[in-house]
Amino acid sequence: MLEQLLIFTRGGLILWTCKELGNALKGSPIDTLIRSCLLEERSGAASYNYDAPGASYTLKWTFHNDLGLVFVAVYQRILHLLYVDELLAMVKHEFSQIYDPKRVEYFDFDETFRQLRKEAEARAEELKKVKPVGKSVNDGRKLVNKKGSGFDGGNKKNNSEANEGGNDDDGKGRKLENGHSYGNHNAAVVQGNRGMGLANGKENASSNNEAFDVTKLQKLKNKGGKKTSDTSVVSKGSKVDPKKKVTKKNRVWDDTPKDAKLDFTDHVEENVNENIEVMAADQGESMMDKEEIVSSDSEDDEDEVVSKDSKPDAKKKGWFSSMFQSIAGKANLEKADLEPALKALKDRLMTKNVAEEIAEKLCESVAASLEGKKLASFTRVSSTVQAAMEEALVRILTPRRSIDILRDVHAAKEQRKPYVVVFVGVNGVGKSTNLAKVAYWLLQHKVSVMMAACDTFRSGAVEQLRTHARRLQIPIFEKGYEKDPAVVAKEAIQEATRNGSDVVLVDTAGRMQDNEPLMRALSKLIYLNNPDLVLFVGEALVGNDAVDQLSKFNQKLADLSTSPNPRLIDGILLTKFDTIDDKVGAALSMVYISGSPVMFVGCGQSYTDLKKLNVKAIVKTLLK
Amino acid sequence: MEGIEQWKTEAQQWLRQGIEYAHQIPPTQLYAAVAVLLFTTLLLLIIRLLKRTKSNTIVLSGLSGSGKTVLFYQLRDGSSHQGTVTSMEPNEGTFLLHSESAKKGKIKPVHVVDVPGHSRLRPKLDEFLPQAAGIVFVVDALEFLPNLSAVTEYLYDILTKASVVKRKLPVLICCNKTDKVTAHTKEFIRKQLEKEIEKLRVSRSGVSDADIANDYALGIPGEAFSFSQCINKVTVGEASGLTGDISQVEEFIRAHVK
Numbered sequence: 001m002l003e004q005l006l007i008f009t010r011g012g013l014i015l016w017t018c019k020e021l022g023n024a025l026k027g028s029p030i031d032t033l034i035r036s037c038l039l040e041e042r043s044g045a046a047s048y049n050y051d052a053p054g055a056s057y058t059l060k061w062t063f064h065n066d067l068g069l070v071f072v073a074v075y076q077r078i079l080h081l082l083y084v085d086e087l088l089a090m091v092k093h094e095f096s097q098i099y100d101p102k103r104v105e106y107f108d109f110d111e112t113f114r115q116l117r118k119e120a121e122a123r124a125e126e127l128k129k130v131k132p133v134g135k136s137v138n139d140g141r142k143l144v145n146k147k148g149s150g151f152d153g154g155n156k157k158n159n160s161e162a163n164e165g166g167n168d169d170d171g172k173g174r175k176l177e178n179g180h181s182y183g184n185h186n187a188a189v190v191q192g193n194r195g196m197g198l199a200n201g202k203e204n205a206s207s208n209n210e211a212f213d214v215t216k217l218q219k220l221k222n223k224g225g226k227k228t229s230d231t232s233v234v235s236k237g238s239k240v241d242p243k244k245k246v247t248k249k250n251r252v253w254d255d256t257p258k259d260a261k262l263d264f265t266d267h268v269e270e271n272v273n274e275n276i277e278v279m280a281a282d283q284g285e286s287m288m289d290k291e292e293i294v295s296s297d298s299e300d301d302e303d304e305v306v307s308k309d310s311k312p313d314a315k316k317k318g319w320f321s322s323m324f325q326s327i328a329g330k331a332n333l334e335k336a337d338l339e340p341a342l343k344a345l346k347d348r349l350m351t352k353n354v355a356e357e358i359a360e361k362l363c364e365s366v367a368a369s370l371e372g373k374k375l376a377s378f379t380r381v382s383s384t385v386q387a388a389m390e391e392a393l394v395r396i397l398t399p400r401r402s403i404d405i406l407r408d409v410h411a412a413k414e415q416r417k418p419y420v421v422v423f424v425g426v427n428g429v430g431k432s433t434n435l436a437k438v439a440y441w442l443l444q445h446k447v448s449v450m451m452a453a454c455d456t457f458r459s460g461a462v463e464q465l466r467t468h469a470r471r472l473q474i475p476i477f478e479k480g481y482e483k484d485p486a487v488v489a490k491e492a493i494q495e496a497t498r499n500g501s502d503v504v505l506v507d508t509a510g511r512m513q514d515n516e517p518l519m520r521a522l523s524k525l526i527y528l529n530n531p532d533l534v535l536f537v538g539e540a541l542v543g544n545d546a547v548d549q550l551s552k553f554n555q556k557l558a559d560l561s562t563s564p565n566p567r568l569i570d571g572i573l574l575t576k577f578d579t580i581d582d583k584v585g586a587a588l589s590m591v592y593i594s595g596s597p598v599m600f601v602g603c604g605q606s607y608t609d610l611k612k613l614n615v616k617a618i619v620k621t622l623l624k
Numbered sequence: 625m626e627g628i629e630q631w632k633t634e635a636q637q638w639l640r641q642g643i644e645y646a647h648q649i650p651p652t653q654l655y656a657a658v659a660v661l662l663f664t665t666l667l668l669l670i671i672r673l674l675k676r677t678k679s680n681t682i683v684l685s686g687l688s689g690s691g692k693t694v695l696f697y698q699l700r701d702g703s704s705h706q707g708t709v710t711s712m713e714p715n716e717g718t719f720l721l722h723s724e725s726a727k728k729g730k731i732k733p734v735h736v737v738d739v740p741g742h743s744r745l746r747p748k749l750d751e752f753l754p755q756a757a758g759i760v761f762v763v764d765a766l767e768f769l770p771n772l773s774a775v776t777e778y779l780y781d782i783l784t785k786a787s788v789v790k791r792k793l794p795v796l797i798c799c800n801k802t803d804k805v806t807a808h809t810k811e812f813i814r815k816q817l818e819k820e821i822e823k824l825r826v827s828r829s830g831v832s833d834a835d836i837a838n839d840y841a842l843g844i845p846g847e848a849f850s851f852s853q854c855i856n857k858v859t860v861g862e863a864s865g866l867t868g869d870i871s872q873v874e875e876f877i878r879a880h881v882k
Contacts, residue, residue: 006709008709010711010712010713011693011711011712011713011714011715011738012693012708012709012711012712012715012740013697013705013706013708013715014706014707014708014709015706016706017706030709030710031689031709031710034709034710034712035688035710035742039710039712039742039744039745040744068713070712104697104701104705105705394747395744395745396744398743398744398746399743400743400744401743401774402743402773402774402777404777406827407773407777407824407827410823410826410827411773
């Protein structure tokens with residue numbers, strides 16, 4: 001049964017709740033929905049799952065953009081009610097007829113709602129009798145059914161829009177209130193979605209929604225624990241485990257005794273006084289502290305350019321009617337009107353190196369927020385869409401929490417603990433280089449830094465950090481190669497506490513996101529040391545892989561951690577920003593998929609090339 | 625070239641005709657018309673100038689969940705109706721405060737704006753500050769300590785914004801939810817905020833020329849920060865949105881919107 005149905009304004013006032021379903025909701029599902037989904041521009045998703053101690057709900061919503069109303073239905077996840085979408089649509093229709101901006105109480109709506117609910121339930125009953133128990137999905141009425149969400153175990157944290165991947169087959173050719181089938185969702189996307197984990201993605205393990213799967217029943221049984229419900233992952237892990245201990249041995253070609261020493265650095269240099277390499281202090285101000293001057297080309301200039309190429313496929317016939325509409329300004333925006341503008345916008349975003357599915361989801365979310373809205377007079381559809389998209393982009397890129405690292409460092413200093421930062425990422429993105437840049441910046445703010453060389457795999461990694469440490473004159477904690485990185489990190493933190501360093505920067509080895517044993521090792525490092533900041537280092541050159549990288553990293557960190565509250569990625573460090581000209585889309589993809597803010601941007605290879613993300617500049621470049 | 629010549633001659637002809645016509649009108653009418661025109665423009669300019677000095681906007685800001693929307697509806701209607709959820713958009717309204725609707729006389733309606741507190745929607749605050757006559761910063765007195773750092777940062781940002789300092793906007797720090805038993809007192813909250821802002825001030829102005837994140841610096845260097853050091857007037861008050869005990873807020877509003 002439906003737990004609750006709410007109607008509230010976008011400004012936050014609840015206009016109506018159903019009195020009959022008087023159950024108080026455990027936790028605060030609505031607030032969480034707003035904060036994690038609607039404000040994160042994921043309103044194109046079909047539903048949202050919420051877990052509170054003692055209850056697990058699924059929420060569905062629909063907007064009335066013209067009046068600024070939101071309709072949300074909450075029900076238990078175990079029951080998969082077929083009639084919710086239809087009920088929401090009908091409620092929306094009925095309520096918008098009696099809505100008056102001045103009124104705040106709508107008790108007369110109770111009666112209407114009761115009738116609507118009876119109708120919807122009756123229809124659902126009929127359907128259940130008609131459809132076979134196996135719940136095959138393609139029939140005429142096609143009420144979207146979130147059975148994917150219902151059965152995939154209550155282990156999902158926060159959003160799992162992976163659900164929509166499995167249910168896209170249902171939604172084709174039918175008007176959905178939650179606006180997620182725009183004809184763009186097709187089987188290809190479904191396949192793609194099954195391959196990757198989406199959002200803070202637990203992977204949608206059940207790829208067969210058609211037949212009732214006994215394994216799903218099993219997963220339901222395992223609902224208690226927070227561990228992964230993906231059985232394949234577990235089996236893969238156990239197989240590879242024994243192989244983990246293979247270490248590299250030097251190749252022997254003949255009978256000469258093996259040379260055990262592989263460390264060929266020149267030890268003479270260490271004892272020479274450091275004057276040779278000390279020049280860090282004179283490199284000037286780090287770009288972090290420089291305010292970026294946003295070039296204010298006139299806005300009109302942009303708009304003209306925008307209007308010229310924003311509608312490459314606008315039909316000539318439609319020009320006159322759109323002109324007329326823009327002057328009269330009375331038309332309600334329909335999906336069909338939004339489509340060409342949105343498609344053009346999506347293409348533009350993709351040419352700026354935004355991952356394809358991110359652009360897709362963003363466009364859907366913007367469409368969901370614009371559908372049904374009245375066009376203001378003297379505006380065209382494309383400019384309205386543009387404005388909405390700009391607002392959405394600013395909203396996504398604005399950090400959700402404070403990114404003032406200095407403040408956190410000072411807070412940790414007061415507690416006499418070092419502030420630990422761990423740099424993670426795939427191979428070759430620039431972790432060690434940017435670690436040195438961050439160290440330089442911190443040094444300029446009079447914070448004492450220590451480096452920890454936990455990259456014990458790559459040849460030369462420790463020497464690289466040793467060179468940086470020598471140039472910056474900061475202590476470095478290293479244990480050579482082939483040691484357990486987690487243990488090295490732990491000892492480094494203890495050393496830092498002993499010698500009073502404020503910050504410990506931990507460098508880890510690069511690893512691919514689907515390399516199970518390495519991800520396990522990383523998870524162990526993070527679990528053991530509980531760092532204050534887990535910084536994901538990603539390069540701005542990455543394309544669609546950014547989505548995969550970040551979501552897999554987050555997922556593996558969550559799955560493979562043995563603690564009940566796993567640490568996820570807290571921030572992003574975007575590197576090689578100087579190599580992309582204006583194709584800044586990677587920033588957007590990364591922020592969208594992980595929800596964590598971009599804390600630093602690396603824009604060069606010297607110590608001063610580290611800056612903050614300028615949200616307005618990025619948005620401007622993306623939409624140019 | 626000939627086209628331009630033609631147009632020139634035509635334009636000159638029209639000019640001559642216009643001047644002849646103007647000469648035909650009796651001079652008094654002409655002067656009267658010009659005088660009326662000048663007078664109305666002057667009047668409009670003066671009205672605009674006068675209006676600009678007195679703004680009647682009050683901005684409600686604060687963290688998400690501190691009770692701004694409830695306060696907004698209390699001010700407007702005297703009750704918070706059926707409850708609120710996290711706001712996604714600002715709530716604006718120009719109205720007479722509910723408690724004053726019974727009073728007779730010429731009371732100016734107040735334009736109250738409730739800006740969402742969610743961090744993603746922070747930029748919306750900057751849209752409304754330029755026209756504000758006062759700011760009510762709502763603090764959750766119940767969940768004060770867990771959110772202390774976020775509250776401090778937000779308050780610090782507001783107190784160092786150029787539009788606030790230059791125009792000396794008065795700020796009321798309103799401790800909400802005081803009807804609950806475990807809510808902190810306003811004195812406690814004031815002291816904690818002053819301490820935290822002091823810490824923040826020190827860390828932010830560590831390397832003063834390198835850090836230009838905020839427009840102005842707060843307080844006097846060398847002394848512990850206290851709200852009395854702010855150029856704009858900062859006061860602390862109490863309120864309870866749910867029960868309707870919002871008299872201090874209303875006094876503040878009335879004091880600054882005359």
